Amino acid sequence: MSLLELKNVYKIYGELHALDNVSLKVEKGEWVSIMGPSGSGKSTMMNIIGCMDKPTKGEVLLDGVDISRESARNLTTIRRDKIGLIFQQFHLVNYLTALENVMLAQYYHSMPDEKEALEALDRVGLADRAGHLPSQLSGGEQQRVCVARALINYPEIILADEPTGNLDEANEEIVVDLFHKLHNEGTTLIVVTHDPEVAEVAQRTLVLRSGRLAKEIVNENFTGKIHFDESEGFRKEEVKAANGIQQPEAPQKSGKKKGGKK
Amino acid sequence: MKKRQMYLRMITASLIRRRSRMLVALLSIAIGATVLSGLVTIYYDVPRQMGAQFRNYGANMIFTPSEEGFTLEDIQNAAAVIDSGDLVGIAPYRYENVRINAIPVVAAGTDLAGAQKTSPYWKVEGAWPAAGGEIMVGAAVAENFRISEGDSIEVSFTPEMEDGHDVVEDTYLDFKVTGILDTGGSEEEYVYMSLADLESLTGSAGRADVAELSVSGGGEVLAQYEERINQMGSPVQARLVKRVTASETTVLSKLQALVLLVTVVVLALTMICVATTMTAVVAERRKEIGLRKSIGASDRSIIGEFLGENLMLGGIGGILGSVLGFVFAQQVSIHVFSSSIRFMPMLVPVTILVSVAVTGLSSLLPIRGATQVDPALVLKGE
Known part of the structure; x- marks a missing residue:
């Protein structure tokens, strides 16, 4: 049984089909990226998978439970017990320290444990910043606190919405490395991103367009490279290992100079 | 945690x-x-x-005798019903007809300290009597007898004729006038001395005609005190001075x-x-x-x-x-x-x-x- 399965999911706002008959499966321990241009339905899908919204039609099975039929109260419980969320804007409680922000997730989940929260901060390299308020941390540090908060309750899935969108290159690498560690430990990761370099490190990339699942790229050996074709306004991909075609040079993102990432 | x-x-x-x-x-x-x-x-x-x-407006409760009269002890017993914290002042009054220069005048004997508390609005030219042999004269009396503050006057009292006696002798006491009382009311027609002096002049003690009380606590509290005193079965009849208590309430x-x-x-x-x-x-x-x-x-x-x-x-x-x-x-x-x-x-x-x-x-x-x-x-x- 897949950990997550969407079956013919629709999300309709009046005339707009934010999601239009989307079906997909995510296996336990898998690392999946979701890409697509603005308005393609990425955030809508994230909200539905993250139990913060319900589909208009279709089924969303999380660990065998159809969350599309659950009450708001049950969705809160499922979100608390099974999902760790990471946001682009970090979203930390600004009057709580890094440690207290991590403990907040424990507080709602079960029982706050300062030692365990400190260990989680240590895993993201922020043990020495535990007593700092978010305003005293850099953007990258705040995002790492978010990662520590997301993983503190050992969730079934970590959902990350543009986790590197507000980070510089160095912090982006740190966060992606953290995802690698989590994946190696068996955590299921679903990462929504605009960044092809972040997407390409996933096992699989799902490409959404106009609410539909347009493409699915399997990066079997994690060496797949996804490129942005600006003339089409859409992504096309080549998987080196799969097709053996020489990889064209990836376009530079404006404002960022990046080294290669494995 | x-x-x-x-x-x-x-x-x-x-x-x-x-x-x-x-x-x-x-x-x-x-x-x-x-x-x-x-x-x-x-x-x-x-x-x-x-x-x-409101206590500046004078007494708001009066004790009157139920029949012939009451004693000072009756008054004290009735006043004991009132909490000492609420009792601002009490002044028993005894009225007797006396003579000054052979002309009849009403003399009021009272607890002068208590009277100052129950009648704080009285305007006295001079001072209240503070010791025996001192007297305060109402403005009307002072005018009739041309008495001024500091004068000495002789007050006489004629006792009632006793059975078996053909003649009674008047008693006399000399007083020093310490003040002239100006109230604009009937109080100006009396002379005021201590109860002890009046008792000495009349030769009888322990009796009073009326008592004025100044009690704080509001209308309901006063009404309760009135009821309790009247239910005691003593010769004291308590009643409220309505014009004061009603306006106060x-x-x-x-x-x-x-x-x-x-x-x-x-x-x-x-x-x-x-x-x-x-x-x-x-x-x-x-x-x-x-x-x-x-x-x-x-x-x-x-x-x-x-x-x-x-x-x-x-x-x-x-x-x-x-x-x-x-x-x-x-x-x-x-x-x-x-x-x-x-x-x-x-x-x-x-x-x-x-x-x-x-x-x-x-x-x-x-x-x-x-x-x-x-x-x-x-x-x-x-």
Whole structure:
């Protein structure tokens, strides 16, 4: 049984089909990226998978439970017990320290444990910043606190919405490395991103367009490279290992100079 | 760490680390609690303050004998019913016909110290008699007899004829006039001496014709004293001086009603003010609420956290309010009644409880609004 399965999911706002008959499966321990241009339905899908919204039609099975039929109260419980969320804007409680922000997730989940929260901060390299308020941390540090908060309750899935969108290159690498560690430990990761370099490190990339699942790229050996074709306004991909075609040079993102990432 | 510890840690962190924001809310609560506490203090102290003011208008209770007369002992027994704290003054009066220069005059013998308390409005030119052999003369008598302050006069008394006697001898006493009494009323037609001097002049003691009392405590309290004294079965009949007690009761009840009305208005304004502040606080913290919900906070948790913060604010505001409220009431009392107010310890916990309750009630709607926050929309910045 897949950990997550969407079956013919629709999300309709009046005339707009934010999601239009989307079906997909995510296996336990898998690392999946979701890409697509603005308005393609990425955030809508994230909200539905993250139990913060319900589909208009279709089924969303999380660990065998159809969350599309659950009450708001049950969705809160499922979100608390099974999902760790990471946001682009970090979203930390600004009057709580890094440690207290991590403990907040424990507080709602079960029982706050300062030692365990400190260990989680240590895993993201922020043990020495535990007593700092978010305003005293850099953007990258705040995002790492978010990662520590997301993983503190050992969730079934970590959902990350543009986790590197507000980070510089160095912090982006740190966060992606953290995802690698989590994946190696068996955590299921679903990462929504605009960044092809972040997407390409996933096992699989799902490409959404106009609410539909347009493409699915399997990066079997994690060496797949996804490129942005600006003339089409859409992504096309080549998987080196799969097709053996020489990889064209990836376009530079404006404002960022990046080294290669494995 | 227990959940309760984390809960307190979050609440105190919110209050301390967001103190500039919280101060605004605290200020509105503390001001409301101050005015409420102050007004309630005034409300309860008004009868005492006004009672003291009303005592300047003279006696408000009279003891009269039920039949032939009563003794000073009867008067003392009846007066013992009245709390010593409420009894401002008591003056038994005995009236006798005496003569000055062979012309009849009514002499009143009384407890002169008590009479000064029951008749504080009497205007005396000179001084009240302070010792035996001193007399105060009403202005009308002084004019008729051309008596001035400092004069010496001889007062005579003719005893009643006893059976078996053909002749009775008058008794005489010399007095020094210490003051002339000017009231504009019938009191000016008497001369006033100590009860002991009158008893010495008449040769009989222990008797009085009437007693005037000045009692504080308001209309209801006075009525209770009147009823209890009249049920004692003694020769003393108590009755209230209606023109004094009725106006006292009317003024007091109107003043208390006014203070009560202002208190209720202030209470309503405080609730509106706190509710508005809390609505603003909730609106300002929508993102935080959305975040909390997204990481698993139930509506109950959100309500518990906001309510906890607000109740703590209410408690702190109540403590501040009970202290500042007393200062406020004290200032009002000093400037309006020219006397200090009595501290009521019970008002401290009551103010804190009311402040907590008012803050809690005022916060309910805004907090309910907090539970309606959609985390998906808020976290997207909508």
